[in-house]
Amino acid sequence: MRDPVLLQAVDVTCRYPGRAQGRPALDRLSLTLARGEWVAVAGPNGSGKSTLARVLAGLIPYQEGELWLNGQRLTPQAYDVRTRVGLVFQDPASQVVGATVEEDVAFGPENLGLPPSEIRRRVEEALALVGLAAMRHRPTRSLSGGQRQRLAIAGALAMEPDLLILDEPTAMLDPRGQEEVLAAVRRLNRRKKTAVLWITHRLEETLLAHRLLILQRGQVVAAGPPAPLLAGRQGPVESWGLRPPEVIRLAGALRRQGLPVPEEAATLQALTETVLQAWRAGGMGR
Ligand SMILES: Nc1ncnc2c1ncn2[C@@H]1O[C@H](COP(=O)(O)OP(=O)(O)OP(=O)(O)O)[C@@H](O)[C@H]1O
Ligand SMILES: [Mg+2]
Structure with a gap:
């Protein structure tokens, strides 16, 4: 049996203000994500990956098409998905808000006005999933890049999102940090069944995903299980501006x-x- 649909984008078009002419950043883009699915997104510079992340996380509006989350229509101009779609960016330093690890993760749930016992439960679970439980009292400024990125993921997780979007989360990390982050996301996808949209330039990272989407000029131009897709049997990988x-x-x-x-x-x-x-x-x- 197929997992039920979590998110659906149908012919979504997004233009940035002041860019009415030319090709839109998202050009009638359609995609479907199932609950618990791990989908990787790759594509050349300017193909619309970050725009897709921003639109799905409700940070910027889209102008045409339809967006559905959990069977609920998200209108183009205003929708509040911030508690249901978590977003992690590439820069580990810019996402830390708390003085200690634990305070940082508690920040979001506190803003939701949750009771203290529920905040504690969420913080503990999120820190355990990303492997930072033992560092809970550490000052955030003492963390490595990989640890900071896992902290950002824990902060997003503490909001208990249905979908976690990561926009090039390993781009600024060394190989060790890269592996730490990948392992943490893999764990939470398996254990907590959080759906993941993993945006990356590093194609070897996409091999872990259930499905890979290739973006080009604001559209999904290919999709499928990563290894066969990148093996070039279904399409010329180099022509997408990528290298297997x-x-x-x-x-x-x-x-x-x-x-x-x-x-x-x-x-x-x-x-x-x-x-x-x-x-x-x-x-x-x-
Ligand atoms: N804030 C913005 N204002 C205006 N245009 C933008 C803005 N951000 C992106 N764009 C344009 O939208 C298009 C898609 O950009 P986007 O950043 O989504 O691509 P990307 O695939 O994430 O690229 P990269 O691999 O470089 O991160 C590009 O043409 C880009 O110039
Ligand atoms: Mg980008």
Whole structure:
């Protein structure tokens, strides 16, 4: 059975003020997200990724089309989804508001006027999900970039959103911070079933998603399971202004050599196993 629809955008068009001429930032864009789904969004600079994040989070209005969340129509000019759609940006420093980790996460729920016991429950759960429970009393200024980004995610989670949107959340992080953030989001998607829209330039990060959407000129030009999509069987990845991850290129090269590499093989481990099997079967010139 398919998961029920969480969010639906139908022919949504968004123009920035003062940009009435030319192509709109979102140009009759349509997409559907299921509950609990993890969808990655990739596309070249200026393709409308951040605009999509802002429109879905209710930060900027759209002019045409329809937006539905949980079966409820969100009107173009005014809608309050801030408690239901969380948004995390790329700059870890700009999103911290509290002096300590715990105060920072409590900020949103406090503004909702929730009772103290409920605020405590939410803060604890959010910190546990992002792996910051042991740092709850730490001053926020002492955190690393990866820890700050996980703190921003915890702050969004404490609002208990139906959808968490992350706009290039690892762009400013080193490999370790990048992995910390990816692992935290993976955990909350699995355990709490929060739907995730993960916007990124790093295509290797999209391989973890259930589905990948390619944005170009404000439209979704391709969609599907990430590995086959990036393997280029359904479309020319380079023509989208993107380059497939190394592991996908390697899979393609092995396939062209006649190795039976499955389409969904998107990790070095999976490729290693395929190569070893072929080796043991004597298919590699032994
Ligand atoms: N605040 C703004 N005012 C006017 N035009 C904007 C604004 N922000 C974005 N645009 C324009 O809207 C289009 C889409 O931009 P957007 O930032 O959504 O793309 P993006 O895919 O997030 O790009 P990047 O990969 O560089 O982050 C671009 O043509 C851009 O110039
Ligand atoms: Mg952007």
